[in-house]
Amino acid sequence: MIKDFDNIIIKTVCRILTPFLQIFAFYVIAHGHYSPGGGFQGGCILGASFILLVIAHDINTVKKRMSEKLNTFLCSIGVMIYAGIGLLCLMLGANYLDYGILHTILPVDAVKARAMGTLGIEIGVGLTVMSVMVSIFLNIASGGKHEEGAPE
Amino acid sequence: MEFVIGKYNFWVYIVLMMIGFYAMIAKRNLVKKLVGMNIFQTAIILFFVSIASKKGGATIPILQKGMTINPSQYMNPLPHVLMLTAIVVMVSTFGVALALIMMIYKKYGTLEEDEILEIERNRK
Amino acid sequence: MKVFALMAVIITGAALIYSTFGMPDWGDADSPANTHVSPRYIEKSIEETATPNIVTSVLADYRGYDTLGETTVIFTAGIVCMLLLRNKKDD
Structure with missing residues (x-):
């Protein structure tokens, strides 16, 4: 957020590092069944990659890649994926968030269907955590203005 | 001596928690109070995670392939789950509290509790 | 005022340290927290949810x-x- 901050080493390293951070975040979300990880942790890493871009470059770089509209949309779509999977189970005839019933629409047996439902809600949680982290950081760091310069 | 070795982890967390508690009730600056609250929550998280541990070669709660499942072999997963959600609530409360503090600073121009009360008293 | 705060902190800390005398030891495998419901999760996680990471299965499924x-x-x-x-x- 500091204006006259122009260091080519930091900018280049952060630009190269960001895609790898995001790939790693998706790995942590998707591989959460077999290793330490899951939606909360992967979402935090994904949000941190955007925050790194804000710190190294400036706020406009991030606003070009992730606009505020998209961010707010992802924030609510994550909760909707979660609640939607629960409602899907309800509509198929089981209890709310009882993923075992998903085997009627997925080509797996009932036990694997539970793992699939878990993966679906992890993705929803990851999306919400990522966009909430970015949104809170941008709002607090720029005083709610979403533009360059220190907040008054 | 055995008593100390068995219990000293709780004492460390209690000392950490009391540092946060003192910062919350004795400091006048709102940001310092917030930092105290974070230390308090960290102490509680460490306490719960230490409850989950088992002595005697227990590993993290991820089942390994081709081994018979013996509950004394893996740590207790339940406190880990509860603290995973507690950490997220901690981050959320921290963000909301920082936003409220920014609004207070915009309105009063200070973060010291006494000065805010003084301004409020003079307004009446 | 700071004296009162310090006294409150010391009294609370002493009460908490006194309460640890009744707690199970660190790493005790037979403590109530480790024997009540968690063995059920550890034993049944893989056959009920096909998820080796018990933390994920408890968090998202149970x-x-x-x-x-x-x-x-x-x-x-x-x-x-x-x-x-x-x-x-x-504005």
């Missing part, structure tokens, strides 16, 4: 309703931050 509330909490926190701070133009 206690999925809890995590739904959790996600709603952080969603609400993000919206509250936006509502409190965001101003499009200088």
Whole structure:
């Protein structure tokens, strides 16, 4: 957020590092069944990659890649994926968030269907955590203005 | 001596928690109070995670392939789950509290509790 | 005033340290927390949910309703931050 901050080493390293951070975040979300990880942790890493871009470059770089509209949309779509999977189970005839019933629409047996439902809600949680982290950081760091310069 | 070795982890967390508690009730600056609250929550998280541990070669709660499942072999997963959600609530409360503090600073121009009360008293 | 705060902290800390005398030892495998419900999760996780990571299976499957509330909490926190701070133009 500091204006006259122009260091080519930091900018280049952060630009190269960001895609790898995001790939790693998706790995942590998707591989959460077999290793330490899951939606909360992967979402935090994904949000941190955007925050790194804000710190190294400036706020406009991030606003070009992730606009505020998209961010707010992802924030609510994550909760909707979660609640939607629960409602899907309800509509198929089981209890709310009882993923075992998903085997009627997925080509797996009932036990694997539970793992699939878990993966679906992890993705929803990851999306919400990522966009909430970015949104809170941008709002607090720029005083709610979403533009360059220190907040008054 | 055995008593100390068995219990000293709780004492460390209690000392950490009391540092946060003192910062919350004795400091006048709102940001310092917030930092105290974070230390308090960290102490509680460490306490719960230490409850989950088992002595005697227990590993993290991820089942390994081709081994018979013996509950004394893996740590207790339940406190880990509860603290995973507690950490997220901690981050959320921290963000909301920082936003409220920014609004207070915009309105009063200070973060010291006494000065805010003084301004409020003079307004009446 | 700081003396009162220090006294309150010391009294609370002493009470908490006194309460640890009744706690199980660190790493005790037979403590109530480690024997009540968690062996059930460890034994049944793989055959009921096909998820080797027990933390994930408890978080998202056995206690999925809890995590739904959790996600709603952080969603609400993000919206509250936006509502409190965001101003499009200088008023």
